[in-house]
Amino acid sequence: xxxxxxxxxxxxxxxxxxxxxxxxxxxxxxxxxxxxxxxxxxxxxxxxxxxxxxxxxxxxxxxxxxxxxxxxxxxxxxxxxxxxxxxxxxxxxxxxxxxxxxxxxxxxxxxxxxxxxxxxxxxxxxxxxxxxxxxxxxxxxxxxxxxxxxxxxxxxxxxxxxxxxxxxxxxxxxxxxxxxxxxxxxxxxxxxxxxxxxxxxxxxxxxxxxxxxxxxxxxxxxxxxxxxxxxxxxxxxxxxxxxxxxxxxxxxxxxxxxxxxxxxxxxxxxxxxxxxxxxxxxxxxxxxxxxxxxxxxxxxxxxxxxxxxxxxxxxxxxxxxxxxxxxxxxxxxxxxxxxxxxxxxxxxxxxxxxxxxxxxxxxxxxxxxxxxxxxxxxxxxxxxxxxxxxxxxxxxxxxxxxxxxxxxxxxxxxxxxxxxxxxxxxxxxxxxxxxxxxxxxxxxxxxxxxxxxxxxxxxxxxxxxxxxxxxxxxxxxxxxxxxxxxxxxxxxxxxxxxxxxxxxxxxxxxxxxxxxx
Amino acid sequence: xxxxxxxxxxxxxxxxxxxxxxxxxxxxxxxxxxxxxxxxxxxxxxxxxxxxxxxxxxxxxxxxxxxxxxxxxxxxxxxxxxxxxxxxxxxxxxxxxxxxxxxxxxxxxxxxxxxxxxxxxxxxxxxxxxxxxxxxxxxxxxxxxxxxxxxxxxxxxxxxxxxxxxxxxxxxxxxxxxxxxxxxxxxxxxxxxxxxxxxxxxxxxxxxxxxxxxxxxxxxxxxxxxxxxxxxxxxxxxxxxxxxxxxxxxxxxxxxxxxxxxxxxxxxxxxxxxxxxxxxxxxxxxxxxxxxxxxx
Numbered sequence: 001x002x003x004x005x006x007x008x009x010x011x012x013x014x015x016x017x018x019x020x021x022x023x024x025x026x027x028x029x030x031x032x033x034x035x036x037x038x039x040x041x042x043x044x045x046x047x048x049x050x051x052x053x054x055x056x057x058x059x060x061x062x063x064x065x066x067x068x069x070x071x072x073x074x075x076x077x078x079x080x081x082x083x084x085x086x087x088x089x090x091x092x093x094x095x096x097x098x099x100x101x102x103x104x105x106x107x108x109x110x111x112x113x114x115x116x117x118x119x120x121x122x123x124x125x126x127x128x129x130x131x132x133x134x135x136x137x138x139x140x141x142x143x144x145x146x147x148x149x150x151x152x153x154x155x156x157x158x159x160x161x162x163x164x165x166x167x168x169x170x171x172x173x174x175x176x177x178x179x180x181x182x183x184x185x186x187x188x189x190x191x192x193x194x195x196x197x198x199x200x201x202x203x204x205x206x207x208x209x210x211x212x213x214x215x216x217x218x219x220x221x222x223x224x225x226x227x228x229x230x231x232x233x234x235x236x237x238x239x240x241x242x243x244x245x246x247x248x249x250x251x252x253x254x255x256x257x258x259x260x261x262x263x264x265x266x267x268x269x270x271x272x273x274x275x276x277x278x279x280x281x282x283x284x285x286x287x288x289x290x291x292x293x294x295x296x297x298x299x300x301x302x303x304x305x306x307x308x309x310x311x312x313x314x315x316x317x318x319x320x321x322x323x324x325x326x327x328x329x330x331x332x333x334x335x336x337x338x339x340x341x342x343x344x345x346x347x348x349x350x351x352x353x354x355x356x357x358x359x360x361x362x363x364x365x366x367x368x369x370x371x372x373x374x375x376x377x378x379x380x381x382x383x384x385x386x387x388x389x390x391x392x393x394x395x396x397x398x399x400x401x402x403x404x405x406x407x408x409x410x411x412x413x414x415x416x417x418x419x420x421x422x423x424x425x426x427x428x429x430x431x432x433x434x435x436x437x438x439x440x441x442x443x444x445x446x447x448x449x450x451x452x453x454x455x456x457x458x459x460x461x462x463x464x465x466x467x468x469x470x471x472x473x474x475x476x477x478x479x480x481x482x483x484x485x486x487x488x489x490x491x492x493x494x495x496x497x498x499x500x501x502x503x504x505x506x507x508x509x510x511x512x513x514x515x516x517x
Numbered sequence: 518x519x520x521x522x523x524x525x526x527x528x529x530x531x532x533x534x535x536x537x538x539x540x541x542x543x544x545x546x547x548x549x550x551x552x553x554x555x556x557x558x559x560x561x562x563x564x565x566x567x568x569x570x571x572x573x574x575x576x577x578x579x580x581x582x583x584x585x586x587x588x589x590x591x592x593x594x595x596x597x598x599x600x601x602x603x604x605x606x607x608x609x610x611x612x613x614x615x616x617x618x619x620x621x622x623x624x625x626x627x628x629x630x631x632x633x634x635x636x637x638x639x640x641x642x643x644x645x646x647x648x649x650x651x652x653x654x655x656x657x658x659x660x661x662x663x664x665x666x667x668x669x670x671x672x673x674x675x676x677x678x679x680x681x682x683x684x685x686x687x688x689x690x691x692x693x694x695x696x697x698x699x700x701x702x703x704x705x706x707x708x709x710x711x712x713x714x715x716x717x718x719x720x721x722x723x724x725x726x727x728x729x730x731x732x733x734x735x736x737x738x739x740x741x742x743x744x745x746x747x748x749x750x751x752x753x754x755x756x757x758x759x760x761x762x763x764x765x766x767x768x769x770x771x772x773x774x775x776x777x778x779x780x781x782x783x784x785x786x787x788x789x790x791x792x793x794x795x796x797x798x799x800x801x802x803x804x805x806x807x808x809x810x811x812x813x
Contacts, residue, residue: 413761457715
């Protein structure tokens with residue numbers, strides 16, 4: 001195990017120098033694009049916000065089922081089957097049909113070619129499941145149908161969330177899917193996530209609807225409250241315009257009234273409808289409704305044909321800016337709830353970096369001193385390998401632009417403590433071998449080869465723990481598993497290539513002298 | 518040579534009692550779960566204002582009617598850690614708290630860290646933590662089963678369970694908080710303890726091949742002694758690193774490094790006094806390993 005071919009030495013040197021160069025790019029600014037790499041600092045070190053959002057799909061499911069009842073009724077009417085007594089509850093449709101038609105309905109639902117119940121060949125499942133329940137037939141979304149629905153609403157929500165966050169202009173946000181109904185948002189450098197939270201907390205469902213003259217909470221009307229003022233209005237359920245028709249929205253200062261407003265422009269369909277509604281409805285109040293609350297309900301003075309208009313509602317400049325932003329980026333398919341939030345301010349992040357570095361330096365010095373006292377000249381070899389190990393570790397982390405977290409720094413310090421283990425195993429073994437073996441070279445050689453299995457076993461067990469942590473852990477903990485895991489590889493490299501090379505050089509230079517470990 | 522084997526029985530009794538006591542603590546006193554696993558809100562704040570202290574903060578928070586609020590100093594004189602349940606699951610609770618504090622103390626309060634973990638997430642985190650530790654133990658069992666004979670893997674697993682249970686028991690006894698980083702620490706302890714055990718086992722197996730006539734009782738002692746200086750040096754360097762994290766690494770890493778320090782000490786102890794004694798009790802001999810090698 002002591003022989004190194006020239007080729008191998010060159011190979012070791014190239015890898016080491018390459019990684020050292022990469023590691024140094026954290027300190028110097030290189031112009032070369034390949035070397036322009038940095039270890040990313042995790043949110044706990046640079047400060048920032050981590051938000052986990054959950055999509056509340058219940059309204060979406062209910063809306064879909066609501067639409068489905070109409071589709072079903074019409075579809076079966078065309079087949080001369082009458083479905084009656086529709087009830088919609090707990091994400092389930094119930095209806096009745098006379099006994100002779102029951103089987104027919106069931107067959108249509110379970111037919112793979114069914115027009116109303118799509119069949120997913122890949123999952124061997126229909127979109128809907130039908131079952132008999134007392135006198136009723138019940139229809140629910142199948143497991144696969146729900147998954148489809150959730151993924152599609154997640155997809156839409158992700159897009160909207162991205163647009164809203166981009167508009168706020170935080171640097172390098174990280175927006176990712178989690179499961180099929182969650183979205184993870186990481187906002188580095190943002191120490192007060194309040195504005196983002198407010199923006200994400202709104203569905204931003206905008207509708208224009210006429211205020212009804214008929215003051216009754218009846219079928220076609222509903223009672224809605226004003227957003228901030230007292231009072232309420234009865235408004236028609238019929239939607240004149242919705243947020244989908246908006247092309248753009250901007251905050252403006254109205255020069256006549258000196259009031260902040262939000263101006264908007266509509267697409268062609270929207271402009272046409274808006275023109276028609278405003279020409280027919282002169283003198284009536286048109287309510288502008290956001291997420292079920294009335295922003296304002298101005299009286300129509302004149303036909304608005306140009307496809308643009310403005311919303312007043314006692315805005316401050318900030319609230320007008322936010323409303324315009326929400327309208328521009330579009331409505332979320334479903335409400336989002338923040339189910340986990342972790343925010344670290346920049347001052348704490350910097351303190352953590354400082355503390356981490358101090359702990360690293362002190363831990364490192366303690367270990368180095370201990371090893372030198374213990375092993376003298378071979379201590380120097382071990383320590384050289386240890387220092388190179390640390391630089392290689394930083395190099396690999398930089399190469400992959402890994403994220404360094406506070407527990408990640410702890411992982412590096414721990415690697416320093418555990419990395420000497422392999423060299424200790426080897427040197428202790430050599431000591432033993434030297435007792436029985438006169439030939440130094442043979443003793444060193446068998447020291448290396450006999451300790452190999454123990455070193456491998458020891459490192460594989462730690463690696464297993466690191467791998468599990470990587471897959472189970474989130475954020476900071478993941479950072480720990482990365483440094484711990486990468487540390488094992490750089491440790492083995494530095495022990496078997498660098499420390500061994502130095503050992504070989506040392507004993508071949510001192511062939512005639514006594515060597516003491 | 519140190520006669521470790523003289524005390525096998527005594528230390529086995531000690532280990533069993535430690536495990537039993539730990540289990541009793543875990544069952545009756547339980548663990549002090551942090552917000553990661555219990556849900557709730559944590560605020561770390563800093564203020565140089567002399568009006569701000571533990572009791573004035575506690576008063577202020579009690580007026581906000583947030584239920585059970587814990588307020589304590591965190592690290593130095595100007596930092597405080599506040600924890601409470603968000604029992605009504607209010608959406609803008611953090612903003613409300615901030616406004617209320619700004620009102621009573623002026624704008625002198627800096628929120629250095631805010632964590633808000635909903636009940637669903639905390640349940641999932643706890644679950645995945647338990648799964649992670651179980652998977653780690655199972656993988657170690659499988660790994661050592663492949664590498665050694667079953668007697669060895671039983672010994673190693675007993676040592677692992679001992680380390681995990683006693684470390685958690687100590688956390689229960691001292692009322693220290695269990696959060697995500699403690700799970701990371703426990704997993705690392707599992708790796709470390711295994712590592713320590715495997716090195717000694719490796720030597721036991723080598724010696725079993727070498728000496729047919731030495732009884733396992735003596736043989737484990739020889740093996741422990743032969744690997745002792747390595748065991749000690751590695752434990753010491755690891756502890757040096759950990760103590761450095763504990764003292765200088767800041768408040769956030771305190772729990773993590775403390776758990777690891779306990780774990781390394783227990784891990785070193787258990788590989789000597791649990792893993793090996795199980796080999797002795799199972800009467801492992803040269804036949805045990807030779808039988809297995811013939812099969813292959």
